[in-house]
Amino acid sequence: PRIVVLISGSGSNLQALIEAQSHDRLGGEIAAVISNVPDAYGLKRARDAGIDAVALPHREYDNREAYDGALIKVIERHEPDLVVLAGFMRILSPRFVQRFIGRVLNLHPSLLPAYQGLDTHARVLADGVANHGCSVHFVTEELDSGPVVIQAALDVTEDDTPATLKAKVHAREHLILPIAVNWFLQGRLRYAGQSVTMDGTPL
Ligand code: GRF
Secondary structure, three states: OEEEEEEOOOOHHHHHHHHHHHOOOOOOEEEEEEEOOOOOHHHHHHHHOOOEEEEOOHHHOOOHHHHHHHHHHHHHHOOOOEEEEOOOOOOOOHHHHHHHOOOEEEEEOOOOOOOOOOOHHHHHHHHOOOEEEEEEEEOOOOOOOOOEEEEEEEEOOOOOOHHHHHHHHHHHHHHHHHHHHHHHHOOOEEEEOOEEEEOOEEO
16 A cells, blocks of 8 residues: 655654555555645655655746645645645645545644644643643544544653653654554545444444
């Protein structure tokens, strides 16, 4: 099975997927990595791993529709079974979501449905909540709202800062993303509208 990974930044989660693949723990191969940020370090990680690395700068397109059209074309060229958003910092249009519905997973740095959107670590600290973490979910048209596949949680401590929380969440992201991808590629996950089943049982 083939995976296309979309990134915007460092790509440490992409690196986790690359490592999982090299240890036969991913259940498929990363066919291409696409970034909307042309100099994203994650593209270098892809190149170093011999993976097709594509820069698709959004500033070269007039609007979201035009960009998503180009993005769909590049993705389809690689005929993926699964598209993974690993720190892809763009909102995808309904057209894109419907084109790949049921086979796009997104990694989000919070315990969804709490803290959708950006700056989750700072918001968690500001609210003084006791727990935080990360989630992998199916992408639907509504931002960060698709059914959750897997989460990792952690305790927020007194002396946590956005930076320390980010680091703790990051470590857990590197664990749960490869697991979710492997479950999907093994055919164990079924996206069903606002829910997902695992081996036939609702998650
Ligand atoms: C991750 O923390 C992810 O949750 C967020 O962006 C970050 C990407 O990090 N959406 P990296 O590029 O995988 O290192």
